[in-house]
Amino acid sequence: MAATRTTASKRVLTLVAHGTIGPRARPAARTQDSQARVVHGDRREDNYFWLRDKDDPRVTAYLEAENAYTAAVMQPMEAFQDALYREILGRIKEDDATVPYRRGNHFYYSRTEKGKQYPIHCRKAAGRMSRGDPARSQRPGRGPSLPRLGAYAVNDDADRLAYTLDYTGFREYTLFVKHLTTGELEPDRIEKVSTVAWSARPGTLLYVSEDAAKRPYRLWRHRLGDASDDLIFEEADELFRVHVWRSRSRAWLFAASRSFTSSEVRYVPATDPAGAWRTVLEREKDHEYDVDHGVGPGTASSTSGPTARAGATSVWCARRSPIHGPSTGPSSSRTART
């Protein structure tokens, strides 16, 4: 975060130093290419519509002029900014690590290193450390070299990592699969992926893809190496976003459709990703819930959070209910409602 700021201010200072822009020339966004927009019967003149085109050299030039102006005005404060930055950084433990958790024969954790931008995702097995750093390990020769890591998941055999990276800066994530023992990437590439979960069937994973408005809306099943995937579900309601995950027990795959006020969760056994999905509880107005599945005593348990809405306040409650298996209809979960 802080290093990004430093880079940005260096860039604008370079422009000023080259004399391309007067240090105190206050830029003004020109009002041009005025467009009238009518939304819900309201007519609006947009004199700045041209600023939407990120590739327009006029837009880039305007933003650079704004940056140069900011740098020039703020120049007397630079020493203070640097002191402030160093003070804030001095209070952050830069060499740090999360608490490792165990899954199978590995301990997984992430850590940060002094002066480095990205957390490093690691695992430790049988006393031997193997490091994976998906955010930095791949740099295709395109786009800015500042990828952002989205979703990541390790398969049941613990030899494949599925992860998503955005190289565009526009939150457009591409799914990659890495062979963890060889470090090689599988040839699979899937665009616009938001969430991913492995099934218990080797080589089969589920993912959600986004539409043009960046709404996660389609749930797919992918077999490693296949060029085409099976569409499991498409969320038609534009208010809902789809999310897929594996239960903590790893026995189930869950897929949720969620709006800001309502949710609907489906599930299928992790061993049968091509099987029929059941619904926990059908979507209802002003009723949100969430589900997970543990390995608790007796039968497995799940929790759900019903909301009771009073104005903008929602109240969530934790509830347990059994999942008896795919033959159980959603009616048993209805008892979770308060």
Place this chain on the structure above:
Amino acid sequence: MIEDVDVFAGHYVTQERDDGLTRLRVTEIASGVSHFVEFPEPTYEVDAEPNAES
């Protein structure tokens, strides 16, 4: 107000918000008995990190 739930083998952990603070309540599934994780200072920030253990 519950903000998140993690289900473990013998317990579940709810992330709750109370007086503006995030609180972590650990509930034993079998008995329903729960306790809050204590923090040494009156104000703090706490987040749940990824944890795949069951």
